[in-house]
Amino acid sequence: MEHLFLALLVIIMISALASGFPVAFALPGSAIISIGLAALTGYLFEGDVSAYFAVDGPKEWLTAGITNFRSNYWDVETDTLIAIPLFIFMGIMLQKSKIAEDLLVTMGQLFGPIPGGLGISVIFVGALLAATTGIVGATVIAMGLISLPTMLNNKYDKSLASGIVCSSGTLGQIIPPSIVLIIIADQLASAADVANTMRQTDYKIVTGEFNMPGEFRVGSTSAGDMFLGALLPGLVLVGLYMLYVLVYARLNPKAAPPVPFKGKFDSKFWTRVVMVIIPPLALIFAVLGSILMGIATVNQAGSIGAIGATMMAGYRLHKGKKDAYYPIIVAIVAIIPIYFLSKNYNLNIKAIETRDFTEILVTAFFTIIFLIGISWSFWRTYKINNVLKEVVTETCVTTSMVFIILLGAAMLTSGFRAFGGEELVRDFLQDLPGGFWTQFIVVMAVIFVLGFFLDFIEIAVVVVPIIAPILLAEPGANVSAIWLGVMIGVNLQTSFLTPPFGFALFYLRGVASKLVSTLNIWKGVVPFIALQLIGLGIVGFYPTLVNYLPARTYLTSKVAPPPINPKLQHCLQEYKFDIYKNDEQKIVAAINGFQELTPSNLPNDKLDIFEEHFDNALGTFTLVAKLQKTEEEYNLFAEDYKDLHFKVRKKEKKIRKLNKKIEKLESEIRNLNSEEASDKNKIELKIENYKLEIDELAKTVPEIWKSKNEEFKIIQKAKNTRTKRYRKNVDEAYDNLDQIVMFIQDHEKLDGLSPQINDLKYSINNKDYESSISIIDDLFEKLGEISGTEEFANKLDDLISIIDSEDVNEEELLIASSDTFSLFNMENSWRKDANKNLLPELMKYNLEIKNNIGLRRQSKLTKEQAKFVARCNSVHRDVSLNF
Structure with a gap:
């Protein structure tokens, strides 16, 4: 019976959306109505409001709904979702300040003289705008107003021109920073947790073990990872678009004729090209580069983007005036000394003892100058054509729409689960023949079709939480969350172009000339849809395109995991086994060479090590x-x-x-x-x-x-x-070497006990046992800070037992004290000698084995090792035989 109400839920939602009812209210409204009807029907016919619920009941669902509301409220403050209004602000600011228009005109002049060059310039500008806005509608409309008339005036084929504008305008869907990637990352982070629980359950059932090895866990994702993962696939799409236009123009010159530049390619022209291209590229580098290099989180990068876009708008809106560049010059002049001071002095105000107070004051002065430059730019955007107000208003409207949909989708998902919809979908997918790839193709086909009718936000927040855990939990493919998110993003981008309901088609239709018919637009996007499907296939077949860059960035960052991390073991083992195969004789020679240097005056416990x-x-x-x-x-x-x-x-x-x-x-x-x-x-x-x-x-x-x-x-x-035996063996081998190094390095601490040892000898010889006990107690306290003194501490313990007895056996005391002092002299002697003669050789020996036998015990991978592991881990590895 619960499936009947599940169907009712879906029907109400589809009907509401089809009738034009606002999405933000259609999603939660359909859930509330169907839940209420199920509870009422259960009460009337079964006497139990929970009778027609597959999971929990209306009260539990209401609790879940409240929890979802609260979690979404607090999620606004997380690194993932706080970036959304910042990137929206950045995109709208660049659009309103007409920087896109300058880019299109200049790039058209640069590439125009070659066949298809104007179309290539439009794609190039579309890619740049995608990397600075991430808003599909704004980009398609802006480029439709600016570039479409230009291409038509230069006798471009109507269909080709329309296809170029639509496809390049949708690049903001996949090229970071993208709003859809942020939302998908947020959903996949939760989906990865659910997938891990599913895997853990399966592993426990099959093996009987409660703890699943870390190497089988599903890796989570973040907006930063998604940005890095989507970068290369986005560039692949740009390359495919440009190649298609270039080839098409060669085969059909009339469809995309060259556009000669009437001016001269002189120094003034190239200066203008540089001045137009450099600021957007600098902004892209500041936003994406700060994430890539680990300098900023996604929301911090969003702040950089919003401020950078405003400063660019500040000089663009003041174009032609002498003081146009003053605010940005002030900001740059201030930021140079700030950077220098932060690199060379301690500017942490809280670090009272080590801070450089004078330098802090100087930095504060330049920070004020920097803020003046920023404020100046904001003031210009506020005063000129009221641009700032329009940008802020549109940002608030768009952001509010996104978060209201997030809240509504959370309620809808809870209702879907309440009626067993999630289990129904899981059963359907898992019953399909062919394993993961059949499931994946079916899911991608469903998302592709849904993209005809729903916006990317609805798909991301409604469909992804349901299907992502199922796909991520499947051990047969063992795909990463980043790869799955990028594949969904590229798929959603394809759906933006698909007739008859592709959103990009509607955006362009709204601003295109009457000379361009709807059929022209539809025909124009067909080749680009095919190119996107080819791109989707390339990304699916070569997961390294997605996984490598995030993995490499993470493994070379300051927060990189140590080599002993379970997720790295498979690839590290492959890396080390290649070294063993090629350098076995060299490593064995180094071991034998160091063995010959073993000191002859070692205590038994050190000799054993x-x-x-x-x-x-x-x-x-x-x-x-x-x-x-x-x-x-x-x-x-x-x-x-x-x-x-x-x-x-x-x-x-x-x-x-x-x-x-x-x-x-x-x-x-x-x-x-x-x-x-x-x-x-x-x-x-x-x-x-x-x-x-x-x-x-x-x-x-x-x-x-x-x-x-x-x-x-x-x-x-x-x-x-x-x-396990191999790993334990190499770990113990390197741990032993570490112990030896610690023993030698602590020689000064041990030698510092010599005066107390002499005092102990004197007090024992003079039968001053109270002083002896006091000295031994003090020695015990200091020995705790010196490595490898356990045997000597045991000797002292035996000594104090003899001294502390009521009737001291002097003969026994003499033997015990002699053994104790002999052991101390032996320890002190070999450590002094080893520090002088053995330690330099030991350091050379360590260099020979640290990156093979001792690799798991290092604190961090080298850059070369990180590249190898990132490349190796970028390929999905089947782990299904463990489940």
């Missing part, structure tokens, strides 16, 4: 050979076993779902009254049918499954055991 290090280090290569052999056996077996594993696990999932349904029905029987016998018979019949279905599924499981699965478990266990 040295010997353990050499045994582990030299034993690495034998363990690697055994592990590689086991991995080969595992891979060979997995090739034949994988299909069987996938098919049976799928059937086992179905059986588990049917068992859950049986448990739910049995619970309903227990709650029935004795008068409801007919209802009991119906439920029992359902249970019987489910049991028959389970039996049928069980019969389809191949007879060889158990034996093959047991054989696989043995091979998998052997592989995991040898992997």
